[in-house]
Amino acid sequence: METRFLETFLAVVQHGSLAEASRRMGVTPAAVAQRIQALEDEIGLPLLARSGRRVKPTEAGVAILEKSRRVLAEVRQLKGVARDDQAFGELRLGAISTVLTGLLPNALRRVFDRTPGIDIFLLPGTSAELYNSVAEEKIDAAILVKPPFPIPKTLNWDLIRSERFVLLAPPDLSETPVDRLLREQPFIRYDRSNWGGRLADTYLQTQRILPREWLELDSLEAISMMVEAGLGVSLMPDWRSPLFDKLRVARLPLPNAPSREIGLLRPRNAPSGRLIEIVLDAIRS
Incomplete structure (x- = not known):
């Protein structure tokens, strides 16, 4: 066979x-x-x-x-x-959208330049979807938002970066206090079905803020473009990518802001452990 x-x-x-x-x-x-x-x-x-x-x-x-x-x-x-003298094989890697446009492109370029024997299959998805794919061993690893529940001992979590939440606003509103913006401006909500969106929702509740919400989107890229167009403000993690950094938006600090943790999830005894470490090293460098 x-x-x-x-x-x-x-x-x-x-x-x-x-x-x-x-x-x-x-x-x-x-x-x-x-x-x-x-x-x-x-x-x-x-x-x-x-x-x-x-x-x-x-x-x-x-x-x-x-x-x-x-x-x-x-x-x-x-x-x-x-082929013990060199890294070789296929890695099935999942990633959320902001990782695909931010952390991964340059990291994968370094991987392919240094270790041409690696083949990488990329699976996009939400953090919840990718978590299930790793747990069911459909993929070897995934870069996602840290789950809002304890990670079982059969899985290993490697923190890559922590992204503090900010208030995203049009540049002409950058001098307005953030609590006033959240209460008075149209609010574009980070989808609460996403783990990162739940952090934003919890923050609003703890601050006792009821925003004037009119949109709820699951794409940080789409939310950012809506804010740039002057359609409202949003709470989101301060993620970075070449696309995001070109947008004309203000990133305003929040008091007691939560953070979205991005990391790599994999089975504790993953057969592709060596390949995963190579990708991790490339991301962190």
Whole structure:
């Protein structure tokens, strides 16, 4: 059995579509279908079934999911051991949007320049989604907001940076007291379904501030552009990226401001530990 058959099967299950799996893997839909058929021939049972426009694993497909992930993880580990003189293998890494536009681009450039034997698959998502993907071993690691609950001992947390919350406002309002801005200006809320958004909501409650809210968005990039356009103010972590730093906005300090912690979450005994450390070093440098 070829490992690429298992890789293709897992990609189809993850994305729910043969077409999307082919796009992500850089192969034709016909090649994806052929690999799935070859795997089903070896197993002797159908592994995928259509459900409307989506593709879902059959009972047999669900039964081999976790074992397939473990087999591929062990194969990656074997490749790394065989090439002990250099880092080699694939790293499945998740990241929230502000990490994708801020911390990662330059860090990945350094990784690829120094260790060309590493292949990195990036999965975007919210912190909650990525946490579940790491816990279920669908990916090797993720860079996300620290969970608002205790991290189990089976997972390891590496703090990368702490981002203090600020009041984002149009530049012409930068001399106005922040409590007045929060009470009088239209408020663009950082989505409370995000872990970072909950920190902003808790701050407003502890300060006993009821803002004039009119929007609730899950994208810090979109919120920042709304503020730049003069559509309101917002509470958000002081994240940095080349895109964000070019915006014409004022970042005003808050009294007793909370902080959003960004870090890397991984299984404690991750097979790709060496690759993860290389990426961590590149980010921190």
